[in-house]
Amino acid sequence: MSAISADIIAACARVLAGPSVRWVNCRPSSRQRVYFANHTSHLDFVVLWSVLPRRLRAKTRPVAAKDYWSSGLRKRIAVNAFNAVLVERGDKIANGDRLAAARHTLDMLLEALGEQNSLIVFPEGTRGNGLKVGPFKSGIYYLWSKRPDVQFVPVYLSNLNRILPKGEILPVPVISHVTFGAPLRPDANETKDSFLAKAHDAVCALRDA
Amino acid sequence: MNFKLDHQMFLILNVVIGGLVAASVVGYILSRRVKSDDQRATIDNLNARIRAWWIMIGIFSISFLIGPAGSMVLFAFISLLALREYISLISTARADHRTLFWSFFVFTPLQYWFWYEGWYGLAIILIPVYGFLFIPIRLALAGETTGFLDRAARIQWGLMVCVYCISYAPALLTLNIPGYQKQDAKLLLYLVIVVQLSDIFQYIWGKLLGKRKIAPAISPNKTWEGFIGGIATAVALGTALWWMTPFTPLLALCLSLAAALMGFAGGLTMSAIKRDRGVKDFGNTIEGHGGILDRMDSICFSAPLFFHLTRWFFVTHPTWLR
Numbered sequence: 001m002s003a004i005s006a007d008i009i010a011a012c013a014r015v016l017a018g019p020s021v022r023w024v025n026c027r028p029s030s031r032q033r034v035y036f037a038n039h040t041s042h043l044d045f046v047v048l049w050s051v052l053p054r055r056l057r058a059k060t061r062p063v064a065a066k067d068y069w070s071s072g073l074r075k076r077i078a079v080n081a082f083n084a085v086l087v088e089r090g091d092k093i094a095n096g097d098r099l100a101a102a103r104h105t106l107d108m109l110l111e112a113l114g115e116q117n118s119l120i121v122f123p124e125g126t127r128g129n130g131l132k133v134g135p136f137k138s139g140i141y142y143l144w145s146k147r148p149d150v151q152f153v154p155v156y157l158s159n160l161n162r163i164l165p166k167g168e169i170l171p172v173p174v175i176s177h178v179t180f181g182a183p184l185r186p187d188a189n190e191t192k193d194s195f196l197a198k199a200h201d202a203v204c205a206l207r208d209a
Numbered sequence: 210m211n212f213k214l215d216h217q218m219f220l221i222l223n224v225v226i227g228g229l230v231a232a233s234v235v236g237y238i239l240s241r242r243v244k245s246d247d248q249r250a251t252i253d254n255l256n257a258r259i260r261a262w263w264i265m266i267g268i269f270s271i272s273f274l275i276g277p278a279g280s281m282v283l284f285a286f287i288s289l290l291a292l293r294e295y296i297s298l299i300s301t302a303r304a305d306h307r308t309l310f311w312s313f314f315v316f317t318p319l320q321y322w323f324w325y326e327g328w329y330g331l332a333i334i335l336i337p338v339y340g341f342l343f344i345p346i347r348l349a350l351a352g353e354t355t356g357f358l359d360r361a362a363r364i365q366w367g368l369m370v371c372v373y374c375i376s377y378a379p380a381l382l383t384l385n386i387p388g389y390q391k392q393d394a395k396l397l398l399y400l401v402i403v404v405q406l407s408d409i410f411q412y413i414w415g416k417l418l419g420k421r422k423i424a425p426a427i428s429p430n431k432t433w434e435g436f437i438g439g440i441a442t443a444v445a446l447g448t449a450l451w452w453m454t455p456f457t458p459l460l461a462l463c464l465s466l467a468a469a470l471m472g473f474a475g476g477l478t479m480s481a482i483k484r485d486r487g488v489k490d491f492g493n494t495i496e497g498h499g500g501i502l503d504r505m506d507s508i509c510f511s512a513p514l515f516f517h518l519t520r521w522f523f524v525t526h527p528t529w530l531r
Contacts, residue, residue, distance in 0.1 A: 173293050
């Protein structure tokens with residue numbers, strides 16, 4: 001049931017967003033991956049998921065913010081249909097609890113990855129205006145440091161902010177583009193800052209690719 | 210507005226399909242003969258275009274056979290897709306969002322609904338008058354002043370070209386020409402055939418003989434040889450098809466010439482936009498052709514003139530021809 005409704009939602013999103021997909025120095029693969037992308041619209045994870053080959057979709061789980069996606073229709077879409085992992089956002093939590101919350105989030109992501117799954121994450125943590133890719137939160141670095149065997153694939157989503165920007169309910173059918181880039185190749189001694197800079201650059205580079 | 214599949218319509222659809230079969234055979238033979246990579250690319254593109262023509266003619270014929278509602282719905286969708294390609298290519302601002310929503314989902318359906326109901330007076334002023342006024346009002350309400358006139362003009366222009374102008378093609382079904390009742394569908398088919406043949410023969414003559422560029426600053430592919438050969442061929446075929454229209458052969462010649470010239474002007478104008486935006490095509494919806502708007506640019510510009518000339522001579526001033 002949930003797989004079918006996810007496919008239906010994805011098909012609608014594809015009609016609405018008309019995504020053109022490019023794989024630059026990267027091919028679809030059943031290897032475990034973390035797709036990390038810029039974030040401008042609620043449509044982002046649906047469109048990214050929908051352009052993956054069908055055989056990969058069932059094992060690819062979006063990571064979404066718990067404060068937004070955990071009730072009513074949103075929950076039905078995110079959790080029931082797409083099997084999303086809902087996580088707390090650091091800036092929505094009181095200062096003292098942040099460390100514990102971050103640990104808990106990381107554990108959830110590691111569990112969601114497991115031995116077979118892939119994840120879709122938006123390391124900016126919030127939707128931007130589509131002009132500039134905001135700074136990345138550190139969660140993706142900690143995820144990599146625990147699971148360096150997983151491929152981290154940068155994705156640039158363009159025009160989705162024009163379809164359903166922050167603060168709008170009604171969509172406008174603009175043609176969007178999804179560009180997948182080559183998996184990151186971090187050095188073994190990567191620091192948090194250098195890893196995040198590398199990841200950020202990889203996404204930005206796809207904007208002009 | 211009425212519809213009947215008469216023997217002329219049947220005949221012309223068969224001729225079109227026959228022509229397509231011939232094109233496919235030629236394309237196949239050419240693909241067996243190519244030697245250089247350069248030729249290979251051209252012939253592959255030619256064959257992609259011919260394959261796409263099969264699909265386009267298939268969709269067009271089905272909507273045609275459904276009747277006027279089918280044609281209206283088809284062209285309404287074409288308008289939506291064309292407007293989408295246009296809006297995607299030009300830049301719009303965040304504050305334009307709701308105005309764009311109105312353009313796509315209110316003005317476009319209304320335009321085609323008015324034509325479908327045969328409300329000529331409303332259909333011809335909806336976008337040029339009320340859309341024209343509504344768009345800047347809605348943008349002003351959104352409260353963003355940066356590039357205001359620019360943004361309003363872009364949206365107005367898109368609605369005019371992609372919705373208003375294209376809608377004149379199925380509007381031919383509403384003409385109700387005395388002595389030609391229930392046959393209007395052939396007029397739409399005639400316009401599409403003449404204008405598309407003009408495009409196709411401009412491409413063919415340009416590839417075969419093209420040397421002197423007609424507008425080097427806008428399009429490197431448009432040549433004088435292609436222009437003259439394409440228009441002449443389309444006008445000759447348009448004149449030869451006078452029997453499917455209410456026109457005399459002479460009038461068929463004049464109207465196909467007007468349609469083909471406007472079609473060329475449409476291609477040129479839309480190329481100027483693409484050039485300005487630094488792209489070759491509006492999209493990649495139709496294999497080998499580019500986007501919907503790349504295929505419709507000539508219809509956008511020729512349909513309004515063809516509609517109004519036909520209406521003038523056959524509906525409002527029929528005595529002029531006697």
